[in-house]
Amino acid sequence: MKVAGADRNRRLITAGAGTALAVAMGLALLAGFRLATQIRSSITALQAASELQTYPGVISQQLTALRERLETREYTGQAHAELTGTVQRFNDDIQLLTKRRGGQSPQLQAAVQSWQAYTPVLAPVIAFSGEPYIDTDSGSSLSESGKMYYDNVRQAQLLAKQNVGVLHRLLTAVSGSLETQTSGAAARLRALLSGGVLAALALAAAAAYLQLTRAKHERAAREAQDQTRDILKTVREGFFLLDADYKIGSVWSEALTHIFSRNDFAGLSFEKLLEDRVPAATLATAVKYIKLLWGDRAHENLMKSINPLGQLEIVMDNGRGGKETRYLQFDFHRVVGPKGGVKHVLCSVGDITSNVLLAKELQEAQENANAQVDMMVGMLHVDPLQLGSFLDTTETGLQLINAILKEPARTDGEFRKKLGGLFRELHSIKGEASALNLMSIAHRVHQLEDMVSELKKRAEISGNDFLPMVLKLDDLLAHLRGVREMATRLSALKDPSPAADGGAARKGAQPGKAAGLARGRTGEDISPTLQALAEKLAKDHHKTFKLTLAGLADVPAPYVATVKDCVIQMLRNSAVHGIESSEARRALAKADVGAVRVDFHRSGDGYELVFEDDGAGISPQALKEAAVRKNFISAEEAASMDTRAAMALIFRPGFSTQEEVTMDAGRGVGMDVVARTVYGLGGKIGVSTNPGRFTRFKIVLPAAEAASSAVA
Amino acid sequence: MGLAQGNGAGSRRSLKLLIVDDSNIMRRRIERSQQFEELQVVGTASNGVEALEMFRKTDPDMVTMDLTMPQMDGIECISKIVHLKPAVRILVISALADKATAVEAMECGANGFLNKPFTDRQLNEAIAELMS
Numbered sequence: 032m033k034v035a036g037a038d039r040n041r042r043l044i045t046a047g048a049g050t051a052l053a054v055a056m057g058l059a060l061l062a063g064f065r066l067a068t069q070i071r072s073s074i075t076a077l078q079a080a081s082e083l084q085t086y087p088g089v090i091s092q093q094l095t096a097l098r099e100r101l102e103t104r105e106y107t108g109q110a111h112a113e114l115t116g117t118v119q120r121f122n123d124d125i126q127l128l129t130k131r132r133g134g135q136s137p138q139l140q141a142a143v144q145s146w147q148a149y150t151p152v153l154a155p156v157i158a159f160s161g162e163p164y165i166d167t168d169s170g171s172s173l174s175e176s177g178k179m180y181y182d183n184v185r186q187a188q189l190l191a192k193q194n195v196g197v198l199h200r201l202l203t204a205v206s207g208s209l210e211t212q213t214s215g216a217a218a219r220l221r222a223l224l225s226g227g228v229l230a231a232l233a234l235a236a237a238a239a240y241l242q243l244t245r246a247k248h249e250r251a252a253r254e255a256q257d258q259t260r261d262i263l264k265t266v267r268e269g270f271f272l273l274d275a276d277y278k279i280g281s282v283w284s285e286a287l288t289h290i291f292s293r294n295d296f297a298g299l300s301f302e303k304l305l306e307d308r309v310p311a312a313t314l315a316t317a318v319k320y321i322k323l324l325w326g327d328r329a330h331e332n333l334m335k336s337i338n339p340l341g342q343l344e345i346v347m348d349n350g351r352g353g354k355e356t357r358y359l360q361f362d363f364h365r366v367v368g369p370k371g372g373v374k375h376v377l378c379s380v381g382d383i384t385s386n387v388l389l390a391k392e393l394q395e396a397q398e399n400a401n402a403q404v405d406m407m408v409g410m411l412h413v414d415p416l417q418l419g420s421f422l423d424t425t426e427t428g429l430q431l432i433n434a435i436l437k438e439p440a441r442t443d444g445e446f447r448k449k450l451g452g453l454f455r456e457l458h459s460i461k462g463e464a465s466a467l468n469l470m471s472i473a474h475r476v477h478q479l480e481d482m483v484s485e486l487k488k489r490a491e492i493s494g495n496d497f498l499p500m501v502l503k504l505d506d507l508l509a510h511l512r513g514v515r516e517m518a519t520r521l522s523a524l525k526d527p528s529p530a531a532d533g534g535a536a537r538k539g540a541q542p543g544k545a546a547g548l549a550r551g552r553t554g555e556d557i558s559p560t561l562q563a564l565a566e567k568l569a570k571d572h573h574k575t576f577k578l579t580l581a582g583l584a585d586v587p588a589p590y591v592a593t594v595k596d597c598v599i600q601m602l603r604n605s606a607v608h609g610i611e612s613s614e615a616r617r618a619l620a621k622a623d624v625g626a627v628r629v630d631f632h633r634s635g636d637g638y639e640l641v642f643e644d645d646g647a648g649i650s651p652q653a654l655k656e657a658a659v660r661k662n663f664i665s666a667e668e669a670a671s672m673d674t675r676a677a678m679a680l681i682f683r684p685g686f687s688t689q690e691e692v693t694m695d696a697g698r699g700v701g702m703d704v705v706a707r708t709v710y711g712l713g714g715k716i717g718v719s720t721n722p723g724r725f726t727r728f729k730i731v732l733p734a735a736e737a738a739s740s741a742v743a
Numbered sequence: 744m745g746l747a748q749g750n751g752a753g754s755r756r757s758l759k760l761l762i763v764d765d766s767n768i769m770r771r772r773i774e775r776s777q778q779f780e781e782l783q784v785v786g787t788a789s790n791g792v793e794a795l796e797m798f799r800k801t802d803p804d805m806v807t808m809d810l811t812m813p814q815m816d817g818i819e820c821i822s823k824i825v826h827l828k829p830a831v832r833i834l835v836i837s838a839l840a841d842k843a844t845a846v847e848a849m850e851c852g853a854n855g856f857l858n859k860p861f862t863d864r865q866l867n868e869a870i871a872e873l874m875s
Contacts, residue, residue, distance in 0.1 A: 313843075316842065316843040319846050323849050328852075329855070333856060333872065336845075336856065337845035338842065339842035
């Protein structure tokens, strides 16, 4: 701004000086012209004066010549004519000179006066006409008129003799003064010309200076322009100016072209720029905001803080015929004019998509981490038994939901029936999760529930509307797996007993021995847990069998944990060792689906638990061989063992026939722990088997009161 | 506006302030937190209708305005106040954080916008900006 002002001043000064010089030169030229005219007339006058100088002498000579001719009676016509001509010319010339210079020269006036005195004498001479001589025999003599003519000539000649000196002197003086005048004028003209030349030189210099500075400024302006262009080409933000009509100016940065995939910005209104790319409400707010920028009601800081386009979600063509969402950041700065008031609004636009996405990812990660911690904290407060049971029922519930989702439906009524079923199931799961304070699960189920509610409100429902729910359901199942996993780890931390390792399902449901008994007084139904475990085992070991449970709801509270532990261990054994693969069963002409039966009932004073599978049974020979192989017994001892003793081997600590360690068998812990627990409770355990047909465990437990006191 | 004459307001201090908020606690908070010698609180109001009545009575130079209020909301109240006295300075103090609300308030004639919750410093800065 300052630079421009100084520049303007310099230009004004240069232009003023140029004009003054030009005017001076013009005036000099005009004065010179006048002087030159004056000099020319002076020179003419000088010439006339010089000529006049000679006339008195000539007249005097001519008068003398005329007189002599009259005296010698010679022919006078010629001389008379010459005199008349001379007098006439002198008269004319002096009149002319007087007319031009009469008022200026006293000498001239004196000369004129002198001449005027001379003229009456000359007049009769000039006026004479006729013959001055009379021819007689004695020769020629003067006639009467000739005598008068002679007298007049003599008189004039005498006066001329007197007068010639005076007149000559006067005319010489006139000539001298004219000469002085002319040379003065010439000197002035010279001076004037010198001045004019100087002025012309100065004007030329000024013009050259002006041209030079203009060229310099033009160069600077060009450079500035180039720099501006380079900046606009290189800068990563989109820059443009908005005028008072909210239209984009003629200059913008190249980044804008990339951001908006167009290049016809000049004159484009801001509204048009965003139209079809942002929701109508956002656009309306943006336009209002830009109008506010032109007012002076709000400060720049405030305007910045309420900028509604700080993070603008925008839908763009992705260049491959599709659409993509991008995030743009608009900043607005008022450009204030020199007299105050907003002249333009400078807009900058940046593509902050990657930043926004990163921030979202971070936020999600943070939320996930928080959810995990919440989940863990929630689980720490839940009874493992309850948790296991909850997870089992939830999983069943979700399977039911899945089944509902898969049900074929075409009519609106069918869809709505589906929604009703989904809502009931979800609601009950949410209720249980909330009761157990498992908020991470409750929250997810709640979201699903919301989706169902939202869908219920719709006028029309199609099969596609259920798709998002399927995705959400997957998410929930994954989360449940996470919870199970977490439960396993927590349980391992809380209960490091050897029996505690293994699959997640029973982990969550497997309490520590004493604690389990104590908690068992709640009379928990362990059937769902066992069924879930059976399914898992079958799947894990590629076996097919059906678990039938009877009387487990009647297990007295102090025995729940023990019964559960025992059944779990025996179920594992059945799944790994007992039940054959479907192919093997078919080969043995057995039913494809194996059968595992658990029966708990009162027996005498106490209780009896019978566990039976229709699997391969236990071969005493195989037991003996395994025992020998593991150096439990010597070959001799084995040979001397009867079937009953051989069968007892399975209750020995660390014994296993399985070579490979899996999650469910092969570690050699299991039946020994079961046996010891049973003995600890004052009970008995027995096994009977028929190789190829079945294995049956029978556990006898005393009355519950006895068990309590035994543990205590 | 003519009613304001002769009620003694602004005798010593130069700027009259009206506080409008439906929360009593917030009204007191604003009144106590502002640290400007030249501001004199001439009235408080808990809804738009009351605010307009108070405005007519006290002819304040500055108003702090809540947006979500019963009876008449802040936006409507701002429009009416600005219509009564275009030179009034209005600071919106609201918990509504979305920019569209702020823009709308400004469009109706507000001069400043402060989000709840705010610190004393933020409040005083916002008032200072309004007075400048």
